[in-house]
Amino acid sequence: DAGVIQSPRHxxxxxxxxxxxxxxxxxxxxxxFWYRQTMMRGLELLIYFNNNVPIDDSGMPEDRxxxxxxxxxxxxxxxxxxxxxxxxxxxxxSSDPDVEGYTFGSGTRLTVV
Amino acid sequence: xxxxxxxxxxxxxxxxAIASLNCTYSDRGSQSFFWYRQYSGKSPELIMSIYxxxxxxxxxxxxQLNKASQYVSxxxxxxxPSDSATYLCxxxxxxxxxxxxxxxSVLP
Numbered sequence: 459d460a461g462v463i464q465s466p467r468h469x470x471x472x473x474x475x476x477x478x479x480x481x482x483x484x485x486x487x488x489x490x491f492w493y494r495q496t497m498m499r500g501l502e503l504l505i506y507f508n509n510n511v512p513i514d515d516s517g518m519p520e521d522r523x524x525x526x527x528x529x530x531x532x533x534x535x536x537x538x539x540x541x542x543x544x545x546x547x548x549x550x551x552s553s554d555p556d557v558e559g560y561t562f563g564s565g566t567r568l569t570v571v
Numbered sequence: 572x573x574x575x576x577x578x579x580x581x582x583x584x585x586x587x588a589i590a591s592l593n594c595t596y597s598d599r600g601s602q603s604f605f606w607y608r609q610y611s612g613k614s615p616e617l618i619m620s621i622y623x624x625x626x627x628x629x630x631x632x633x634x635q636l637n638k639a640s641q642y643v644s645x646x647x648x649x650x651x652p653s654d655s656a657t658y659l660c661x662x663x664x665x666x667x668x669x670x671x672x673x674x675x676s677v678l679p
Contacts, residue, residue: 560667
């Protein structure tokens with residue numbers, strides 16, 4: 459398996475633009491997580507899905523952030539409009555209840571200027 | 572709200588020494604704990620898990636759990652420069668809560 463695949467690896471955008479981050483979880487994993495990592499706040503959970511259904515989105519910072527999982531092999535995290543304070547590394551991770559721990563994707567480094 | 576605390580470091584140890592990384596957690600209901608290693612610019616990777624009180628060994632790594640004290644630790648024996656990374660402690664459940672990480676530097 460190729461692991462958790464995220465795209466793009468790097469994204470530089472101007473303030474006010476829409477940004478869409480993409481994730482393909484490991485096949486067969488029924489949990490998918492979106493995390494954001496910054497130096498100041500560490501690794502923060504934004505939202506997670508179980509069997510494509512959002513379970514907890516309490517970590518989503520505000521209405522500018524939205525996430526979808528239309529099927530078991532694809533999820534998006536959208537920021538509209540983007541702001542400089544959204545600059546961070548965004549990780550997607552997936553897990554299977556029968557396998558311990560999460561597997562993280564390589565992350566998307568977002569810079570909003 | 573579940574919280575996981577770690578010293579941010581950096582923790583510097585000489586090559587060949589034992590590195591000791593510590594973590595405390597707030598939720599007494601947490602049943603599973605994980606240590607992740609994160610190299611600079613890379614994603615976290617799972618290195619150890621522990622569920623029961625006591626020690627669990629895997630190669631040069633030993634995880635220790637004390638649920639009464641709400642304390643988890645990771646010992647790295649015979650530390651190598653390649654162990655230099657940030658180590659993240661996580662308390663499990665349906666979703667993990669990660670600590671801020673401890674930066675370890677192993678000096679040749």
